[in-house]
Amino acid sequence: MLLVNPKATTTNARTRDVLIRALGAAVDLAVEETRYRGHAAALAATARAKGYDVVAVLGGDGTINETVNGLLNPVNGGEEPLGDDPSAGRPGLIVIPGGSANVFARALGLPNDPVESTGQVLEALRENRRRVVGLGEALWEGQSRYFTFCSGMGYDAEVVRAVEGLRGTGRKATPTRYVNTALRHYLATDKRHPAMTVTGPGLPPAEGVFMAIVSNTSPWTYVGSKPVRPTPWASFETGLDVLGMGRMGPMTLARVIRHILTESEALPSGRHLVQLHDEAEVTLTAARPVAFQLDGDYLGERETVTFRSTPNALQVLV
Numbered sequence: 001m002l003l004v005n006p007k008a009t010t011t012n013a014r015t016r017d018v019l020i021r022a023l024g025a026a027v028d029l030a031v032e033e034t035r036y037r038g039h040a041a042a043l044a045a046t047a048r049a050k051g052y053d054v055v056a057v058l059g060g061d062g063t064i065n066e067t068v069n070g071l072l073n074p075v076n077g078g079e080e081p082l083g084d085d086p087s088a089g090r091p092g093l094i095v096i097p098g099g100s101a102n103v104f105a106r107a108l109g110l111p112n113d114p115v116e117s118t119g120q121v122l123e124a125l126r127e128n129r130r131r132v133v134g135l136g137e138a139l140w141e142g143q144s145r146y147f148t149f150c151s152g153m154g155y156d157a158e159v160v161r162a163v164e165g166l167r168g169t170g171r172k173a174t175p176t177r178y179v180n181t182a183l184r185h186y187l188a189t190d191k192r193h194p195a196m197t198v199t200g201p202g203l204p205p206a207e208g209v210f211m212a213i214v215s216n217t218s219p220w221t222y223v224g225s226k227p228v229r230p231t232p233w234a235s236f237e238t239g240l241d242v243l244g245m246g247r248m249g250p251m252t253l254a255r256v257i258r259h260i261l262t263e264s265e266a267l268p269s270g271r272h273l274v275q276l277h278d279e280a281e282v283t284l285t286a287a288r289p290v291a292f293q294l295d296g297d298y299l300g301e302r303e304t305v306t307f308r309s310t311p312n313a314l315q316v317l318v
Contacts (some may be wrong), residue, residue, distance in 0.1 A: 001030045001091075003040050005059030005120030007260055009172060013082050019058060019096060019118050020274040022050055026122055027054070033062060044070025047091060054092045054281050054317065058114065060099020061148070065295040067137065067148050068093065072313065087132050092315040094121045100172065101296065105146040106227075107217045107236075108133075124317040134218040135313040138294055140305045147295045150220050151307060153196060153284050154211030155248065157291035158187050161298040180222065191248040195290050197242050197270035198274050200282040206274040208277070212244040214307045221296070223261070230260045230268065233277050239309035242282055244274030281308045 004016055024030050025306055030052075034040045040057065044067040047055045057067045071090055091291065096117050097105040108131070110117045123129070136147045159182045189210075196209040213220060215234040218241075219227035231241035245256065252272060259268045267275055278281060282291075289301035 001032060001043070001052050002056045002058065003032055003034060003043050003063070005034050005040070005057075005063040005098060008059045008063070009011075009100045011058065011098040011187060015287065016058065019114060022122065023056065024117055024273065026125060034059070034066075040066035041070035044091075045073065046067075047071075051105075052091045054094055055120070056094035056096060058096040060097075061101060061103055061296050062099070064095055064104050065146075065297060067147055068314065070133070072146055084230060087312050087315045088296050090314065092130055093176045094125070094317050096121065096205050099153075101219050101222055101298070103150075103219065106222065107149055107219060108316060110318060121317055127238060129317060130315045131236075131318050132312050132315050134216065134238070134309060134311040136214065136240055137308045137310050138214075138305055139308065140292075140302050144300075145294055145312065146313070147216060149217050149295060150213060150215050151292075151294040152211065152213045152290050153286065153290045153302065153305060154209070155186070155189055155245075156211055156213060157293035157298060158189070160293040160296055161291055178211060185227050186217075186248075186253070189248060193290050195286040196244070197285045198242065198276075198282060198284060199285065200276070200279055203276070203279075203282075206244060206246075208246045209244040209274060210246065210248045212242060212274070214284075215241045215243075216309075220260075224265075226261060227263075228260055229262075230256070231275075231277075232267065239278040239280050239311075240282060240307055242274065242276040246272035246274065279309065281306065283307070292298075 002153050004151050032043050044055050057064050095105045138151050164182045194208040195211045199208040213230050214232040217236050218229050218232050218234040220230050221228045230243040234241035255269050283306045285304045292299050292302040
């Protein structure tokens, strides 16, 4: 089954037709267009229940995230245990980038161009070339949702919220818009009263955190062609990584930004940074409601979110 987001940022009807014909020539293909928020998750869950071998998705990171959650949470309400090998018995996933950032696809090593990516995944289909990847899971207030590359609370989620508001007025989520929004929002951010504490099994509490990024892989995102790597050791084969900031002054922030835009494998340095690597579980607790994002999707303000690593969660054809 191919899930197509007809509103994907970087594709048009002609490109979609070319990709559908190319996939249809290689496999027995059913095509479904997403029509509303959450539709991709419902379609993916249905594809799993009907026994499809592979689910392909043409869209941005939001559509991909919905698809992944549909594959991991079956139609019966998600009560089925994951077991020791969660990827077994599920359809494989094909990702064809169609959004503005395409972080998950690029982190998998796929080209950012949808036509080039289709050529690579067709080769993977012919050779049945699959990569098993781990995912993150966020849990809050009786809800849970998997994420492919990142989640976060604080300043980064506030920027995501602001950009989503602009998209609601018809503006595109370009790298320039993200940067400009981040700069404007920084001026209005509370830099004096950190709200969050980072805890986890066997970890000493880290208090006084303004923002925290929880990564399932690296890069965390992209600014155009430039990878952003706040947690350079993160990968799909390890647990979760965290970068928390205990100061938001301009000098501290500028130093961290300069470092994470380099290709260095070294961690950002500084006395006011919280850094964790390969953790099975981490909890962020806030003294007041704090903005929360997951795979670039704003999910409201929360006071407590627990993040867990789910190893070997999904088979991806790449």
